Amino acid sequence: MLTLGKIDHIHIRVADLKVALDWYGRVLGMGIDTRYHPIQEDHGVTMLANPSGSVRLALGEEAGTGNVPGTVAFSVGGQDFLAWIDSLAGQRVRDNKGETIARDSVRDHGFFCSLSFVDPFGNPFEIVSYDHTWLAAKLKLNGRSAH
Template sequence: MLTLGKIDHIHVRVADLKVALDWYERVLGMNIDTRYRHMQEGHGITMLSNPSASVRLALSEEAGEGGALPGTVAFSVGGQEFLAWIDALAGQRVRDKDGETIARDSVRDHAFFLSINFVDPFGNPFEIVSYDHTWLAAKLKLNGRGAH
């Protein structure tokens, strides 16, 4: 039986990124995680983490086009498990936010990690991510396909 790894991050919608950054730093001690700088430039998502990087929030200023929906809980798994999850989700006919059934071509390439986004029967968003990027990109023959 497949199991999930840890919670990797949670997406949070904010109305004012500057105000949010100040609040999350002052109140929760979270700062911008520079390893995810490309997410801000490419997706409008600013990744924050606590000092030990054991807690991460992905902030999107209101719209957050193209990425996971705000409120998305993202789970982290290894490369082999990632492939197994894609196949299990497809086998259960799980759908993404657009109503498309999950398949291997649903994978999104974020440069140093891959993700698959889906919703439960009530529309609650989830994401499974893997940082085994090089191995998975070769295994899935991405060659830039699915890059967002």
């Protein structure tokens, strides 16, 4: 049976990034995680972390945020990441565009890989692995970012 390693990060939509950065810093003691800086502009998120790096939130600025669910991202090792792809594909799980998950659904973020999907109610989830070099070779990513 497949298992999830841990929650890697949670995506949270905010109406005003500047206000959110101030609030999360002041109230929760979280600051910008500079390791994610190269992908922040491309993906429209700002990754925050607590001082130990054990809690991460991906803030995305989006006007009109309301009862829109945030994405919960789980972290797994490389072997488990491949097994999750195959399991989700075998169960015909879909991404947010309605396409069935497959190996070409993997996104290459340069130092980690991710796979996004939704439950039957549209709640978004993501599985990530930081075994990037190994996965990039196995999946023949060569820097490509699917979807």
